[in-house]
Amino acid sequence: MAASGIAPIPVSLDAASGSGKVATSALLGAMLRAHDKVSDLIFSPGRPAQVQVYGQLIPVQIDGLASLTPDDTRQIASDLIGENKQAMVSLREQGSCDISYGMAGVARFRANIFIQRGSCAIVMRVIPTAIPDFTSLRLPAHLADVAKLRDGIVLVTGPAGSGKSSTLAVLLDCINSEKNYHIITIEDPIEFLHNHKNSTVHQRELHSDTPSFAHALRCALRQAPKVIFVGEIRDRETVEIVLEAAETGQLIFSSLNTMDVSKTVERIVGMFLPEEQKSVRERFARTFRYIVCQRLLPKVDRSGRVPVVEILKSNPRTRECIEKGERDGKTLLDSMKMGAAEGMQHFDGEIAQLVHDRVVDLETGLSFASNPAVFGQELAK
DSSP: OOTTSOOOEEEOOSOOOTTSSOOHHHHHHHHHTTOTTEEEEEEOTTSOOEEEETTEEEEEEETTOSSOOHHHHHHHHHHHHTTOHHHHHHHHHHSEEEEEEEETTTEEEEEEEEEETTEEEEEEEEEOSSOOOHHHHTOOGGGGGGGGOOSEEEEEEOSTTSSHHHHHHHHHHHHHHHOOOEEEEEESSOOSOOOOSSSEEEEEEBTTTBSOHHHHHHHHTTSOOSEEEESOOOSHHHHHHHHHHHHTTOEEEEEEOOSSHHHHHHHHHHTSOGGGHHHHHHHHHHHEEEEEEEEEEEOTTSSOEEEEEEEEEOSHHHHHHHHHOOBTTBOHHHHHHHTGGGTOBOHHHHHHHHHHTTSSOHHHHHHHOSOHHHHHHHHHO
């Protein structure tokens, strides 16, 4: 057994380099074969290579590579970066870099390489080669209505690893399949590859294709897109351009690492000075169309994880809550409860239903609930 109490998964290599060292491509392939639900690969000096499955790290047992050395992780990082000069500069000057990496016919990855204690560590998110669909992600079917929107802002939020990228890919693919639009994506790095279907899709990657989200967004406004996807909203300047684009008729998709609908609105507004926040609230209230928040909960039998989705839609009540701020009797939670007939839903109600259906256990439900009091009320129904 490993030190963590989780048994390592033994895997064999397809190939090795002539020097006797394990080839990076062979190592990645072996780790992907360790389990059919690998979400991340982790390389850290002093530890064996590890995979993440359903949120748990599991060591991978590979002959000749019991524990990674700083030289091992440095070599893996070098192989992943290749001739990407911008990534090399970022790693050297800022201590980390984000890249995309592909193995033809096998898999694609979003990789973050960073320096810790003077050595390289690497985390690689596995990106499916095929874009999933609503059913496979267990998303509410009515979210497909997003493809019918003509303009405005759609935000998909949640903690890291909650499936935001997959949900956004499904929504964009739905539009790509149903509409004859020009779609521009701005990503860091590019994750899902979107082929031209009924729409024409141009995908731009930060650093290699454009220096910043804000610069690419400003350029996009002159490139006649109907849909713009911004990988993540990180700063005030990006919010300003997103609002401007939505106000001039574009449909904007983006993501934030926020825990629920209310925290998402607070994050957007909080990027501005107090004297600017009233105007930002008014503009965001007019232009937002959906805020979709996600969490992944472990199933009661630990066979995997199940998504829980909170959905806020634009209507007079929700717009008023955002424009004037939440107050007693007029909160975004109240709005979602009252908007159930319109397809709105809130975390604690959805989690309580999963507990009732015995998909997750009570302890898990409580630990993921937004508000224990509200969760208790939902359980009592």
